Amino acid sequence: MPFLDLTPDFQLYYEIDDYTDAWSEPESIVMVHGFTENTTAWRAWVPHLARRYRVIRFDQRGFGRSTPVTRDFRFTNELWVDNVARIIEHLAGGSAHVIGAKSGGLVTIELAAQRPDLVKSIVLASTPLDPPQPQNWLDHMQTHGMRSWARVTMPPRLGSAMPPRGIDWWVDMMGSTSLDTAFAYLRWVSTINVGPDLSQVKCPALVLTTTTPRRAYSRSDLDVYRERLPQARIEALDVDGYHVAATAPDECARLTLDFLDRQRAPTGD
Numbered sequence: 001m002p003f004l005d006l007t008p009d010f011q012l013y014y015e016i017d018d019y020t021d022a023w024s025e026p027e028s029i030v031m032v033h034g035f036t037e038n039t040t041a042w043r044a045w046v047p048h049l050a051r052r053y054r055v056i057r058f059d060q061r062g063f064g065r066s067t068p069v070t071r072d073f074r075f076t077n078e079l080w081v082d083n084v085a086r087i088i089e090h091l092a093g094g095s096a097h098v099i100g101a102k103s104g105g106l107v108t109i110e111l112a113a114q115r116p117d118l119v120k121s122i123v124l125a126s127t128p129l130d131p132p133q134p135q136n137w138l139d140h141m142q143t144h145g146m147r148s149w150a151r152v153t154m155p156p157r158l159g160s161a162m163p164p165r166g167i168d169w170w171v172d173m174m175g176s177t178s179l180d181t182a183f184a185y186l187r188w189v190s191t192i193n194v195g196p197d198l199s200q201v202k203c204p205a206l207v208l209t210t211t212t213p214r215r216a217y218s219r220s221d222l223d224v225y226r227e228r229l230p231q232a233r234i235e236a237l238d239v240d241g242y243h244v245a246a247t248a249p250d251e252c253a254r255l256t257l258d259f260l261d262r263q264r265a266p267t268g269d
Contacts, residue, residue: 001065004058004090012083013065014058014091015039017050027120028054028092032084034102034126034243035185036150036174038064041101041246048253053260056091060104062181071180075188080107081114088118097260099123101245103189113200121204121263123256125245129195129221134186141182147175159212159241170246198228205232206259208252212240233259 003011020026029049033041039057049055061083062069069075084107088096097120100108105127112119141149150171158167207225225232235255241247 003065004087006083006086010061010067012058012061012067012087013039014056014087016091017046017055017057019050020052020054026052026054028056028088028096030084030087030092030096030098031055031057032098032100032104032107033057033060033063034100034104035189036063036146036177036182037101037104038173040064040173044249045099045245045253045256048250048257052257053097054092056087056096058087060107062184063177068178069181069184071183073180073184075184077107077110077192081111084108084111085115085118094118095120097121097123099125099256100127101125102127102243106189106192106194109194109197109201112203112205113194113197116202119203121206121260122201123206123208123259125208125252126210126243127207129193129224131190131192132186134190138183138186141179145175146177146179146182147171150175157241157243157246159239159247161239162241162247195224195228198224201229202231204259204263205229206256207232207234208244208255209234209236210240210242210244210247211236211238212242 002014004014005011018026031042033039038059042057046055059066061067088094095118098108098111100122105124108122108124112122137149140152154167154171158170222234225234237244237248237251239247245252
């Protein structure tokens with residue numbers, strides 16, 4: 001299995017999908033998953049992206065097959081940024097387009113603000129700016145377990161169009177996260193505020209959201225994006241699950257490719 005050794009006691013699991021022409025020199029895309037997810041959350045995006053880009057997915061620290069963490073582990077913005085920065089430096093040739101979903105988008109924003117030399121563009125899929133207040137989640141996880149939490153929180157996340165077997169798949173994937181990781185992660189994410197850092201992001205940006213009123217971007221979030229990330233292109237998809245990267249992966253991937261193509265298109269005089 002491919003692992004990146006970041007310290008003697010810490011490894012990040014990663015996968016690279018590259019179906020570009022063998023003689024080409026493709027740019028890289030790095031994909032940053034959200035809470036209780038892993039590399040497989042991006043599965044449906046890969047066929048669209050990997051024919052034209054070198055796609056790098058990885059399990060964030062504590063998730064999937066990366067080294068686990070203890071419940072009292074202290075996640076920080078600097079730690080998350082360093083992890084993705086080292087992925088880009090070691091696996092992406094020193095710069096990449098970065099796609100983040102949900103709270104993975106918060107890490108993406110911080111990376112673009114702090115390490116602009118590594119980031120060619122960003123895509124933020126269902127990345128709200130208001131930090132969650134997770135106490136009810138934590139209580140449920142502690143009492144009933146991660147799979148139960150995943151099951152009861154799934155309907156608004158995936159919406160009405162997801163078939164039962166699709167819901168089961170997401171429950172299995174998200175429910176496999178350790179309780180210790182969940183507690184450590186939620187302690188970090190409930191305090192993060194990336195709004196002030198948005199104005200430091202200078203690269204091209206695509207914001208993918210949904211038209212559903214349930215747990216989608218708040219109006220204030222969209223106003224902040226428009227004010228502090230004026231270069232961003234904002235696309236609202238007509239789906240009723242707030243996790244747009246999961247509910248509409250094909251459309252999200254097509255919009256992402258169009259966004260990237262516009263950056264590569266030659267400009268006239």
